[in-house]
Amino acid sequence: MSIAVNDAFGRPFELDEPARRIVSLIPSISETLFRLGAGGQVAGVSDFCCQPPEDVAAKPKVGGQKNPRLDAILALKPDLVIANVEENHKRHVEAMWAAGLKVFVTYPRTVKEGIQLIRDLGVLTGTQDRAEKLALGCEKARAQIEAVSVRRAPVRVFSPIWRKPYMTVNRDTYIHDVLHTCGAENIFQDRQERYPKVTLDEMADRRPDIILLGDEPFPFAGRHLEDFRVFSLVPAVRTGRLHLLDGKILSWYGPRIAESLGTLMGILLAGKSVPLGLP
Numbered sequence: 001m002s003i004a005v006n007d008a009f010g011r012p013f014e015l016d017e018p019a020r021r022i023v024s025l026i027p028s029i030s031e032t033l034f035r036l037g038a039g040g041q042v043a044g045v046s047d048f049c050c051q052p053p054e055d056v057a058a059k060p061k062v063g064g065q066k067n068p069r070l071d072a073i074l075a076l077k078p079d080l081v082i083a084n085v086e087e088n089h090k091r092h093v094e095a096m097w098a099a100g101l102k103v104f105v106t107y108p109r110t111v112k113e114g115i116q117l118i119r120d121l122g123v124l125t126g127t128q129d130r131a132e133k134l135a136l137g138c139e140k141a142r143a144q145i146e147a148v149s150v151r152r153a154p155v156r157v158f159s160p161i162w163r164k165p166y167m168t169v170n171r172d173t174y175i176h177d178v179l180h181t182c183g184a185e186n187i188f189q190d191r192q193e194r195y196p197k198v199t200l201d202e203m204a205d206r207r208p209d210i211i212l213l214g215d216e217p218f219p220f221a222g223r224h225l226e227d228f229r230v231f232s233l234v235p236a237v238r239t240g241r242l243h244l245l246d247g248k249i250l251s252w253y254g255p256r257i258a259e260s261l262g263t264l265m266g267i268l269l270a271g272k273s274v275p276l277g278l279p
Contacts, residue, residue: 005120008085008107015102018126019080023073024049025065026084029106030056032118032254035134038125043076068092074099080124082106110177111142111261114253134255141258142181145265149183155268157184158208158236159250162218163227165197175250182265184210204231210268211236214247243267 007013021043024030030049033042034056044060046068060076063069065087073081078101083093085107096103104124108114115138122131157179160168169175171189179186187206188196211228213220222244231237245267249260 003123005104005123008105013102013104015080015124019078019124021076021078021080022125023062023076023078023081025062025068026082026087026106027051028248028252028254028256029082029084029117029121031252031256032121033125035255036118036122036125036127036130038121038127041125043078044073070095070099073101078102080104082121108253109172109174111138111174111181111253111257112177114174114257115139115142117253118255138255138257141261145182145261148265149181152183154183154185156187156207156209156235157212157268158187158203158206158210159212159214160198160218160220161195161214163220163224166200166203167195167197170194170196174253178250178260178264182261182268184264184268200227200231204234207234208236209239209241211242212250212267213242213244214250215244216247216251220244241270 002014002016003018004012004014020041022033022038022041023044024033024042025046027046027049030042030045031051033039034052039055042059044062045056047061047064049056060072062072066089068088073096081096081101081103083103083105085105093103093105106117108117115135118131118135118138122128158168159175159179160166161175168188169186170191170193171186172194176186176189187208188198213224215221225242228237228242236242248256249263252260
């Protein structure tokens with residue numbers, strides 16, 4: 001009997017049996033596979049897969065998300081390749097399909113969808129029990145965070161993902177939903193583009209209470225705080241609420257969702273702890 005889940009387009013994706021040789025092109029999915037106990041089934045990963053460090057270091061590399069090497073992927077003889085709508089180019093996925101590879105395309109844009117992906121990967125790897133435990137832990141954390149956030153006034157947040165030009169996110173993104181889940185109001189949620197270019201003058205006009213500077217995809221660091229010093233009337237600048245943080249907190253889905261929501265809520269609450277029952 002075959003196994004099936006739905007892909008990013010809502011179409012059934014089927015395998016004859018749980019995958020035994022997997023190539024993951026997405027860093028957060030590679031981490032998830034190892035957390036599921038399916039690390040032994042991972043045949044290769046992208047150049048940018050970095051978690052867990054020792055485990056992915058031992059796996060063959062097949063290129064980056066934007067420039068995977070089809071020959072290297074084919075040489076590994078995978079029975080499953082995992083890609084993503086945004087991270088991978090359509091032409092590369094189509095080339096893998098044309099070569100006869102089974103490619104599961106993902107596209108979680110909400111925390112809920114990120115949790116469902118844990119369960120889907122559990123089905124595809126035959127690790128449903130572990131996947132369900134991890135998913136339930138994330139759902140519990142999400143419910144606890146939402147119970148706190150609904151009792152608070154929204155905190156206005158600017159969360160850029162790039163510099164020169166500055167870019168951020170609108171409401172149709174995973175990062176936005178992470179912020180929203182924690183009771184943050186994304187100040188550029190109304191933009192039409194999913195990843196709009198913005199100026200810091202526009203940012204200042206929207207008066208964020210907090211500015212979150214993650215270290216990925218753009219590696220924001222301490223020196224970039226200087227970009228904001230001149231905007232002394234912006235509440236986040238006036239109160240010193242500019243936060244450098246691990247970008248995975250905002251953009252990586254999978255089992256780390258529970259811990260990430262708790263960490264982000266702690267930042268939004270000015271450092272107050274948020275007790276969570278983590279898996």
